[in-house]
Every structure is written in structure tokens, then in C-alpha cells.
Amino acid sequence: MKLELRGITKSFGPLVANDHIDLVVEEGQVHALLGENGAGKSTLMNVLFGLYQADSGEIVVDDAPVAFRGPGDALRAGIGMVHQHFMLVPVFTVAENVMLGSEDTKAGGFLDLETARRRVRELSSRFGFDLDPDAVVEDLPVGVQQRVEIVKALAREAKVLILDEPTAVLTPQETDELIEIMRQLKAAGTSIVFITHKLREVKAVADVITVIRRGKVMGSAEPTASEGELASLMVGRAVSLGLDKAPATPGERTFTVSHLTVTSPTGQAVVDDVTFDVAQGEIVAIAGVQGNGQTELSEAILGLLPAASGSISLDGREITGLSPDKVLRAGVGFVPEDRKVDGLVLDFSVAENLVLDLYDKPPYAKGGIALDLAAIRANAEKRIAEFDIRTQGPTEHVGRLSGGNQQKVVLARELSRPLKLFIASQPTRGVDVGSIEFLHRRIVQERDNGTPVIIVSTELDEVVELADRIAVMYRGKIIGIVPSTTPRDVLGLMMAGVPHDEAISQATSPASPRDDQTGKTQ
Template sequence: MKLELRGITKSFGPLVANDHIDLVIEPGQIHALLGENGAGKSTLMNVLFGLYQADSGAILLDDEERAFRGPGDALAAGIGMVHQHFMLVPVFTVAENVMLGHEDVKAGGFLDLEAARARVRDLSARFGFGLDPDAVVEDLPVGVQQRVEIVKALAREAKVLILDEPTAVLTPQETDELIEIMRQLKASGTSIVFITHKLREVKAVADVITVIRRGAVVGTAEPSASETELASLMVGRSVSLGLDKAPPQLGEETFVVTDLTVLAPNGQAVVDRVSFSVAEGEILAVAGVQGNGQTELTEAILGLLPSAEGAISLHGKELRGLSPDAALDAGIGFVPEDRKVDGLVLDFTVAENLVLDLYDKSPYARGIALNLPEIRRNAEHRISEFDIRTQGPGQEVGRLSGGNQQKVVLARELSRPLKLFIASQPTRGVDVGSIEFLHRRIVQERDNGTPVIIVSTELDEVVELADRIAVMYRGRIVGFVPPTTSREVLGLMMAGVPYDEATAQVTDQTDTTGATQ
């Protein structure tokens, strides 16, 4: 089935999310929609899937104009969508999730679960998914849950499958498996719209690449284009994708965590007896699939979450039990993973956000009054130093782009002498050009002798920044490895495989492949 979008425009108030977008997806084609977070990719696909109504433009299937009032219309027309955040009911089985909203009914009004099981078995066998129809979804690994989402779409005879940031929560091995599944679907005649911001994956699987920037199509490219060329299209200027950093000059191990355990409200250990240390002048990157305790680890260090037991010390001072204010006063700089919720007050100005943790201290306070001229001078200096693109210190921070909002957070946290710097997902939702700057600034802090902890689900970022990598799985550290460790080994460790076993598996695979060739 040929899919064509003509002149699709969608606005939210003054924000034009999609600006007269034209797009053609040919039958049996993997068409990558490449762009930074916030470029308008997901909005466009939500219009196609009937979740949003376009302000203007047309959707054509096999040259016939169609109108979708909701997802049901899109599904009936042969369009399926796998959302970035899965739309599955965790306590239902695979078969129950697949039939949900599309139920088969037997005589007497009873659900025909056996028909749903048979459909799952058939599709699973056809594409090698290995799904058990009676498995409960919450017991399945994330990569397998994604296969359930794909089977849901295929069970409704989707001819066009939209995959929205499908690798965001996958290990490298699961990503490779998904790419192979996409190739199988293509071979069966299914067209795929692959939405992503990851250059490596686009080059691996796409037939055609369309690049979107600020809501508009800015060009198309062949998979043979270099990552640098694609990045330049995404950003609108030339960028450097490599990070040139000198070897670390390690000092004393001034930050030490010993047997730290953090309990969830249900009593489950989300951080389970974790121990590590970070030296002055070292970047320790914590790698892992989202949801394996990384967030709780950093929040416990800052005092945002109570820890059940263990010790956290900085320069010999115990931090566990301190309030976040006291932890910041002890010399911790902290960049939270969600800047809009935890890092900024969006209605405050850039100048005000730059002193959120210092507003009551000299020189920004005079007694009980704010020293507004000094707050403005600080803002002007930080805006220049961190290249924050803003109309001025008085602009509301909520009106800045995601990358510039992140620069405000980093500028604030790095504007005072630090004894420890923690950044969780430091470049999430940030364009390639801003990533380049933020990475350099983090390395500069390391070179100043500060211990640095980076938490990231982006494996490329982990390898780029780290002097040492700690891999977390289900609240525990599986092992510590150098940044030269192969992606295959890191991926297995992210799935819980210890380092020695992961290395042996990769070595065996390599030997087998070599022998086969």
C-alpha cells in the first residue's frame, strides 16, 4: 500500500508543530523519519494515526484521499502504530492484549481466546517472534513486549506500520533483533515508517531518509550518507560528532557509596546493595535500560529519596539522611533527568532559574531582599559562557528550546565550586549541536578535578563520556568496565549477564561466525 501525506499542517496555539509536510512511503519500504526530539516527527505520525486532526493537508492511500477521525479509522485502513510508550495492559496475557479492542466473540457472547492464541502463534511463527500467547505481559522483557505491540498491529492486517522511537528502551541486542524484524516485515510487503533520532540505526535499516527540523521537511538522504551529513541536516549547520578528550588525571577517591539500598513504596529494593567510588578527575557513566534503578540511585545521593541502609560519603562527610538543600550545600551539582519537572521553574525568567539554589546567598541576596542587578549580571555572564540562545535574562525559561533549557540547568549547576557533579540523561531532548557543547563542558568539569557521575540510556553517550562504566540491571551493578568495551558485551550486561559470561558469549559468537564464513 502506498501512503502519501500532502501539505500536512498542525499547530498548537502559536506553535507550528508540522508545517506543510509532504511525505511518500512506497509499498514494502522502510522510510526513516529522522529529526531531533521536538522536531515534529511524532506529531506528524499522530495525525496519520488519527490521534490528532490536521489543520490542513491530505492523507492518501493508494492515491485515494482518506480522513481519519480516530485510531479506529486508521487501523481499519491498514495503518498500525507502535508507540514509544507501549499501549499494553501489564496483567493481561499476550493473546488478551492482541485481541483488545478487536475481540473475537463465540456463540453465546463469550470471547474467543483460542482464536486470538492461534493468531499470535501464526504471526509469531511467520516472523520468528517466539511469543507465548499465554505469557503475562508484565513478566516479559521490554524487547519482547515490543514484539507484542507489533503483533497487535499485524493481527489487524496493518499494511503500514509506524514505529515511534522503537529503540528507546532496548538493549543493543534487542535493537539488532528489531532491525531484523523490520527487514522481515519489509520482505513480506509491509511498509514501515521508522521515527528516530539515532543516526546509526537509520543507516542500518532505512531505504529512504526524510529529515525534519522545526516542523518542516528540510531534505532527504540515502542511507549511504555519513552520520556527519545527517547530523548537519538535522541541526542546520555543520557539527562534530566526536569528542576529543585527554586521558583522566585521577586524584583521590573522594566520593564513596557503600551497600546502598533504596526501597520502593511497595518494599521492593529498587537500588540493591550498590557500592562504588568515584575519583577526582574521573567520569563514571552508569549505563542500563531505563527503569533499572539509575534514577533512584542519583536521587538517593541528593537526598530526594530515603535510603533504607548503606552509606554515602563525600570527602569523608556522610550524606545519607541529609536534605537536598544540605546535599547541594555540601558541594553537589545535580542535573535531573526531567528538566521541566525537576530542574526548572518554567514561568520564571532565565535569570531567576540560574540562581534557584543560590538566591538566598551573597551576592544574590542582601539580607531578605534579592540583589537584582547582581542576578542579572550573573545571567548575562552565564548566557554568554554557555551559549544560551535567548532574548535576554528576562525571558521566561519555558519559552526556550529544549537544548537551551538544558544549558540553563547545566549553567546553574556548574556556576559554583563543586565536589561532585551528577548529570542524569544530560542531553535528553537536546539537538546534536547542543550535545556537542554540553559534552565538552562536562569533560571540562572533570578536567577541573571534580568527580563526575553520568547516567544515560544512550550507549553512544556513555562510551563517549566515560572513563569507567558501571552497568546497572534490576537495581544492582552487574560490573565495571572500560569505555573500550564492545557494544555487544555492554548490551548483554544491560540484560543482566555478568562481564566474564558476556565476553565469552560474544567471543563464541565471533568464533562461530568466523568459522561459518
């Protein structure tokens, strides 16, 4: 099936998310839609799938214009979509999820689950998915849940499959498996629209690459194009993708987490007996697939979550149980994973956001009551220049800045005072390639100033680029702390829960698939 988008425009108030976009997807083609977060990729696909209605433009299937009033229309036209956040019912089985929304019935109006089971087995066998139709979805690894989403679309006879940031929650091994699945689907005649911002994956699987920037098509590229060329198309200027950093020279280990356990409201250990330390002048990266306790670990260090047991010490001082304000006063700088929710006040100015944790202290306050506006403005002008914050000035609302410049504001605020520990959680999430280059350099500079640094990231490329040591978390536990030179396939296996020594063994010799990763019952 051939798919065309002609002149698609979609606005949300004054924001033009898609600006006269043209796109052609040929039958049996992997067409990559490459662009930074916020470039308009997902909006365009939501228009194609009938979730949004375009302001203008048309969708053409096999040379015939079509109108989709909802996802049902798109599905009936042969278009399926696997969303970045899976649309599965966790307590349902694989077969129940696959039939949801297009339920077959038998005599008496009862659901025909056997037909759904048979369809799952058939598609699973054809594409090597190895799915058990009676497995409960919440018991499956994330990569297997994604296969369930793909089978859902194929069961509805999708001829075009949209994959929206499909590798965001996968280990490297699961990503490789997905790429192989995409190749198999392509060989079977299925067209794939692959939405991503990851250059390595695009080059591995795409037939055609279309780059979108700020809602517009900036051009097309061949998979043979270098990562530098693709990055330049994405951001509109030449960027350096490599980080030139000197080897670390670690000093005293001044930050220690010992047997830390944090529990959820239901009593489940989300951080489970975690122990590690960080030296002055060292970057320790906490790696793992999202949802394995990294967020809770960083929030417990800051005092946002209480510790059920264990201790956290900084410079020989116990900081377990201190309030976030006291932890910050103890010399901790913290970049939260969601800057818009936890790191910034979007309706405040750049200048105000730069002193959010210091506004009541000299030189920004007079007598602890009145703000010294001149000092606040002078600080903003200095930080704007130092951190290359692209803004119209100190009084501009921070909510009007790009994601990269918002992140620079957070980083500038946290690094504008002497620190004894610096923590950055997902430091480049939703940030353009050019800003990533700057942020990485500034984090390494803080390490070189002698500060212990913790990076929490689900991006393995970022972990390997920044880290001096890597602590891998899986289901709340640190299952190994390894050098940054550890091979990617070993790290990927550890992110899937394989202990370090076993991961090395599996990475260096052929191994049979693990049953707990396939969704098969024993």
C-alpha cells in the same frame, strides 16, 4: 500499500508542530523520519494514525484520499502504530493484549481466546518472534513486549507500520533484533515508517530518509549519507559528532556509595545493595535500560529519596539522610533527568533560574532578605556568554527557550560554583545535536578541573563517549563496573542482566537464545 501525506499542517495554539509536510511511503519500504525531539515527528504520525486531526492537508492511501476520525479508521485502512510508550495491559497475556479492541467471540458471547492464540503463534512463527501466547506481559523483557505490540498491529492486517522511537527502551542486542524484524517485515511487503533521532540506526535499516526540523521537511537523504551530513540536516549547521577528550588522570576516590539500598513504597528494592566509588578527575557512567534503578540511585544521592540501608560519603563526610538543600551545600551539582519538572521554573526568567539554589546567599541577596537584582543580572549575562545560551536576554522566560538552551541554563547554574561532585542524569535528553556537542565538552571540562563526575544515561553512545568507567545497572543492582573500552556487544548483554564474564563469553562465541528473553514458558 502506498501512503502519501500532502501538505499536513497541525498547530497547538501559536506553536506550528507540522508545517505543510509532504511525505510518500512506497510499498515494502522502510522510510525513516529523522529529527530531534520536538521536531514534529510524533505529531505527524499521530495525525496519520487518527489521534490528532490536521488543520489542513490530506492523507492519501493507494491514490485515494481518506479521512481518519480516530485510530479505528486508521487500523481499518491498514495502518498500525507501535507507540514509544507501549499500549499494553501488563496483567493480560500476550493473546489477550493482541485481541484487545478487536475481540473475537464464540457461541454464547464468550471471548474466543483460542483464535487469538493461534494468530499469535502464526505471526510469531512467520517472523521468528518466538512469543508464547499465554505469557503474562509484565513478566516479559521490554524487547519482547515490543514484539507483542508489533504482533498486535500485524494481527489487524496492517500494511503500513509506524514505529515511534522504537529503540528508546531497548538494549543494543534488542535493537539489532528489531532491525532484523524490520527487514523481515519489509521483505513480506509491509511498509514501515521509522521515527527516530538516532543516526546509526537510520543508516542500518532505512531505504529513504526524510529529515524534519521545527515542523518542516528539510530534505531527504540516502542511507549512504554520512552521520555528519544527516546531523547537519537535522540542526541546520555543521556539527562535530566526535568528542576529543584526553585520557583521565584520576586522583583520590572522594565519593563512595557503600551497600546502598532504596525501597519503593511497596517495599521492593529499586536500588539493591549498590557499591561503587568515583575519583577526582574521573567520569563514571551509570548505564542501563530505563527503569533499572538509575533514577532512584541518583535521587538517593541527592537526598530526594531515603536510603533503607547503606551509606553515601563525600570527602570523608557522611551525607546519607541529608536534605537536598544540605547535599547541594555540601558541594554537589545535580542535573535532573527531567529539566522541565525538576530543573527549571519555566515561568521564571533565565536570570532567576540561574540562581535558584543561591538566591538567598551573597552576592545575590542583601541581608538574606532582599534580592540584589543587579548582581543576579550580571551573573546571568556572564553565564549566557560562557555557556552559549541562545536567548533574547536575561529577562526572557526560560520556558520560551529550546530544549538545548534550557539544558544549558541548568548546567550553567550547577557548574557556577565550586563542586566536590557533579551528577548529570540524562544530560542530553531532548537536546539537539549541536547542543549535545557543547554539553559533552563542558562535562569533560568539569572532569578535567578535578571534579568527580557521575553520568546517568540510557544512550549507550553517550555512555561510551563520556565515560572513563562504566557501571551497568540491571534490576536495581550494579552487575559490573568496566572500562569505557569494553565492546558494545558486551555492554549490551550486561544491560540485559548477563554478568560481565558471561557476557564476554557470549559476545565472543555463538550462544543459544536465553529462554527468559523470548517469552517462552519452560
